[in-house]
Amino acid sequence: MKENLKKILEILSKSKGPVKGKELAEYLGVSRQAIVQYISILKTQNYKVVSTRDGYILEDSSGKIRKMVAVKHSIDDIYNELVSIVNAGGTVVNVIVEHPLYGEITGRLDISTMDDVSKFIALMESTHARPLLELSGGIHIHTIETPDKDTMKKVLEAISDYLIKEVHI
Incomplete structure (x- = not known):
């Protein structure tokens, strides 16, 4: 699980836009429901993962x-x-x-x-x-x-x- 959380953070941090949960699930070889669970865990660990209509983004407002x-x-x-x-x-x-x-x-x-x-x-x-x-x-x-x-x-x-x-x- 820890490795999947790290991979999600890495994917979201490198992405130029939202990443669909389905894409994350396919990449990690897990269910869409597992992605929802992982995102919830990341949010409770104070990562600013935001769910949008187009997918997930890792919010970084540094300098803005x-x-x-x-x-x-x-x-x-x-x-x-x-x-x-x-x-x-x-x-x-x-x-x-x-x-x-x-x-x-x-x-x-x-x-x-x-x-x-x-x-x-x-x-x-x-x-x-x-x-x-x-x-x-x-x-x-x-x-x-x-x-x-x-x-x-x-x-x-x-x-x-x-x-x-x-x-x-």
């Missing part, structure tokens, strides 16, 4: 800037918001909404390219899935990641129309 921003817009503005962030050099790591019954609900996005934006919009349309912002009247939080502070500033300027302005108390 992360900021959570509160925004509000309609479903019709999703494409423009994502394009604005990506074109300014940012990555939309996730979306978070506050639900009155379940509390905080987080959806992993990892959108950093125009191709990612297109895939997300196409998936939303083809599955008829409703975006999380519909649960909260359009109000939601994104974690944005950029390579540096200047890029973060550009991203925030690009989405300024959607930002919920900060109120200091």
Whole structure:
């Protein structure tokens, strides 16, 4: 088991993108359920393995800037918001909404390219899935990641129309 955990970490650390659980299972000669178990073990050992719709990634935000921003817009503005962030050099790591019954609900996005934006919009349309912002009247939080502070500033300027302005108390 220990050897498989090391191999998974090695594969994820060398990968340029998400790695599907099925691929890991085939490579290691184990079941898909074994991969789920291994990933759970790695998470409990504080490895930042993230499950995305496209597979697993080993998160490494070293040297990158992360900021959570509160925004509000309609479903019709999703494409423009994502394009604005990506074109300014940012990555939309996730979306978070506050639900009155379940509390905080987080959806992993990892959108950093125009191709990612297109895939997300196409998936939303083809599955008829409703975006999380519909649960909260359009109000939601994104974690944005950029390579540096200047890029973060550009991203925030690009989405300024959607930002919920900060109120200091």
